Amino acid sequence: MTHPIPSTRSRAVRALAALVLAGTAAMAHADGVSALQSFVSEVKSGRASFTQTVTSPDGKRKKTSTGSFEFQRPNQFRFTYGKPSDQVIVGDGKEVWVYDPDLMQASVRNMDQALGATPVALLAGGDLSKDFTLKAQPAVGGVEWVQATPKREGAGLQSLRLGFKGRELSALEIIDGFGQHSVMQFSAVEVNAKVPAERFRFTPPTGVDVVRQQAPQQP
Structure with missing residues (x-):
């Protein structure tokens, strides 16, 4: 089984999710929209840890994962x-790789196919005004929220919200096209950190089955 971008689990993190974790460039009293815009324009690299909880549409099943995120603009x-x-x-x-070591499988597709109006597009530094409509929402518990609504259909998202606490992005909430609710919380954030170039290169291990995903042909 391959996992294209964005997949069920990746919709929330992939990307951007994590990325938005550090809006340190935002002004102390700016709303969520200003914080996100400042983050995209001024934060060029970084790393963080995250915890992601995915809840089924009926609210009866939850799955929690942990991991790390690194980025370097543009598009890396x-x-x-x-575990688990x-x-x-x-x-x-240029390309996006998704590797599942337990399955010994990897999929790869062109960057322009993988991004678009997704959380990863925010992380990659895309044109926010082109892909999203941004709307500030009321602060809750000291967290300033911004809602990002994809402008085009077929983005696979019902709702995307980003929460900033002070000068850093603290949370990402996504409801995907299937009604699954994903919440990503960030910690150990390092803004404008120097990340080694090799972290953004992937070479499939020997024996891994590689599937190249092609863009659908236009009629």
Whole structure:
């Protein structure tokens, strides 16, 4: 089984999710929209840890994962999920790789196919005004929220919200096209950190089955 971007679990993190973790460039009293815009324009690299909880549409099942995230603008990122199900997602600027070590499988697709109006697009530094409509929401418990609504259909998202606490992004909430609710919380954030270039390169291990995903043909 391959996991294209964004997949069920990755919709929340992939990307952007994590990425938005550090809006340190935001002004102390700015709303969520200003914090996100400042983050995209001024934070060029970074790393953080995250905890992601995915809840089924009926609210009866939950799955929690932990991992780390690293990024370097433009268009380079790495998500590493730990137990209970290992997974690595790497964007090298041209392609996006999704590797499942337990299955010994990897999928790869062009960057422009993988991004678009997704959380990863925020992380990769896309044009927010082109892909999303941004709306500030009321602060709750000291967290300033911004809602990002994809402008095009087929983005696979019902709702995407980002929460900033002070000058850092503290949470990402996503409801995907299937009604699953994902919450990502960030910690150990390092803004504008120097991340080694090799972290954004992926070479499939020997014996791994590689599937190249092609863009659908236009009629």
